[in-house]
Amino acid sequence: MSANPEHDVTGDVDFVKESQSEEFQELRKTHRSFVFPMAIFFLVWYFAYVLLADYFHDFMSIKVWGNVNLGILLGLLQFVSTFAITAAYVSYANKKIDPQATRIRERLEDQGVK
């Protein structure tokens, strides 16, 4: 059995060289420069909310609109930020990540990688 049963066909491509190529490094940078900061941002924002709800009950109980308090508003804001990050990532991936990835993929598949 080969070390990697999932992909037996690598063509004549030198993956080490490929991974160090300028084109691939650019793709890697495009991907990481979005997902890493965004992941850190939503985790910090989520745990800030969790700590507020856990330890600052008086603050979260401040009424803002009728019976709607800060706790409910910040909770709903978690929903809004999740939807917004999702939409932002999709648009970024479609515009920036996908074209670069497709270009490299098509070139490699022409070289016989399966």
Added chain:
Amino acid sequence: MQSLTLLAQGAAESTKVGNPLVNIAIFVAFVGITLVIVLRASKNNKTAADYYAGGRSFTGTQNGTAIAGDYLSAASFLGIVGAIAINGYDGFLYSIGFLVAWLVALLLVAELLRNTGKFTMADVLSFRLKQRPVRIAAAISTLAVCVFYLLAQMAGAGALVSLLLGIDEKLGQSLVIVIVGALMILYVLVGGMKGTTWVQIIKACLLIAGALIMTVWTLAIFGFNFSELLGKAAEVAGNPEILNPGLQYGKSETSKLDFISLALALVLGTAGLPHVLMRFYTVPTAKEARKSVVWAIWLIGAFYLFTLVLGFGAGALIGPDRIKAAPGGVNSAAPLLAYELGGTVLLGLISAVAFATILAVVAGLTITAAASFAHDVYASVIAKGKTTPEKEMKVARRTVLVIGVFAIAGGIGAQGQNVAFLVALAFAVAASANLPTILYSLFWKGFKTRGAVWSMYGGLGSALLLIIFSPVFSGSPTSMIPSIDMSIFPLANPGIVSIPLAFLLGWIGSITDKGVEDRTKAAEMEVRSLTGVGAEKAVDH
């Protein structure tokens, strides 16, 4: 998760609202329709990719709906509505963790996983590490998560029966568990991933449509004024604190810490749940995998917004006292609200949807566990890759039978048990044993075999041990074993210890591993994961 405890406790009583015959008739109709669809879908089950991954031919939208169907279990629906109705704001905290967790899957896991693997989580983890030890460890943690999740769902099924069908004796409930289990085995054996996916899609549509109708109806009663709804809920509860955080988790410093532990396990657990990960292989490309998660996030987010209205709506229209006094306790909030709004027919519909939910989730778990055993343990380790797809699928089908029988027996044995610890364990194990290794192997080139093995066994072992020595297992009246006390770990959820520990073990294991990993493999994995070159496309029939 506390709500699941109550779900199980409610099993001893019976319901007096609605008409069990209507509930059963609607459920039978659901089973009939889905069976026809599963039979039709099974006609094309020829290859392993067909059986495990539905031929990779689902669209992102279809798969996203199925993911929502897989994720929104009976615990989310009955449990969260009930928790909000009784504990107010603190019930809402669950839904936020369950939703935000999807961003981990969207940004860091889904697409890279789809590009690198074929059928199971272990495909990705063992890509550039040593096959045997990593596959075995990944298969063990996959099976552990699936089994705990499965038992919780089956035990919950028994409790639902008493609540919705008015069957309160143990024999009747056991019979229903056997029926649910047998149906599930049939769906998975005949339909494979394709059939299972369709059951989940149908169930997700029914569940979300049902919740939407009830939400609009409830809001209409209050003139679409959310503030008025909240005011009424607080007035009926006789406690304005129900709108503020702290009613459930604010009791002591320990309970506050426990909440942080739970929040950590929820947000990191989802992207490590094997039955969720396996769904990413049912679409043809990484782009479709991305679309799946986006759809799932919209559907799951919308659903949890509905539960906020439904929970406070049940509190306002029925009241916490009546809900707690009803058979089934806290979990009867959603069914009682359905009865209050739309009488017997709406109650019947909602009840049938709750049953369908259990059936669909259990089917998804079973196929994941079977695929992991057949593909990772049998084909790669026992047969050392010298097997045919036909043989591997035969093993997978036998595993389905074994797991099905085990789930039925376990479900009967777990009746009335504290099932909360099973669900907590599933999420904590997924977050500690699976997620660190997944992230390391996708993003850190220095990750070595020893790190993966230490992280997976260390995360799994520490999560298990901490649960065994926690108050959910022994020492308190709601424990699994109340009669003895060995609870030396004060928290109900082990995440706050076991998750950082697993990350640490993965790092220490890797930097001390002197073995040289294949540099070519690491480079190949990185190129494949980001570009999707060579990722298996849809099966063409």
